[in-house]
Amino acid sequence: MKLKEIDKRRYRGHLNRVFIGSALALAAFSLGIAQVLIALFPDADGSHFHWNLLGVVAGALLVGAGLSRLRRHPFMTEVVYVWELKQQLNRISRRRRQLEAAAKEGDATAMQVLQFCYAGSRQLWQLDDNTIVMDELAVKQTELHNLAGKHGVTLDAGAYHPSMLERF
Structure with a gap:
């Protein structure tokens, strides 16, 4: 995966529309399916929990599809793009301890993965206006640059490929 420049306003507008559209579609499908099931298979007790639950599950499947x-x-x-970036960052986060340990030992691949992680995190946090931990990220990035300089590694977030994680 390669990092791309994303127009923040366009991303936020599209994300909001997708989110609102998905929520409305889920509500409409859930209610509609549940009402059809209740009409077809009425319950004498008046409890239609299982039909309502089935409506929500079917609605979620339809929205997902x-x-x-x-x-x-x-x-x-x-x-x-942002969804896929978050998936990659989560994969890296699950291996962060091993990556950091390998980077301290001079592993160039681990350093490249961490470089992608830091650059991707910075982009993601800026898109989501989550700048609270940017100072912490800057410290980690500086530590990584110092480590790369010590071991003669040139860092490039564009060199990242998901297969690089298989070793860790």
Whole structure:
């Protein structure tokens, strides 16, 4: 995965529309399906919990399928990019201890993965206006640059590939 420049306003606008549209579709599908099931299979006790639950599950599946089909639509470009970036950062986070230990020992691959992680995190936090921990990120980035200089490694976030994590 390569980091891309994303227009923050466009991303936020599209994300909000996708979120609101998904929520409205989920509510409509859930209620509609549940009402159809209740009409077809009424319960004498008046408890329709299982039909309501089935409506929510079916609605969630329909919304998920719809989002999956729309994934490649140009409107979804920024939203899908950020979603995939978050997935990659989560994969890296699960291996962070091993990566940091390997980087301290001079492992160039671990340093490249951490460089991607820090650059991706900075981009993600700026897109989401989550700048509270940027100072901490800057400290980690400086430590990584010093470590890379010590071991003669040139850092490039663009060199990251998901297969690099397989060793850790």
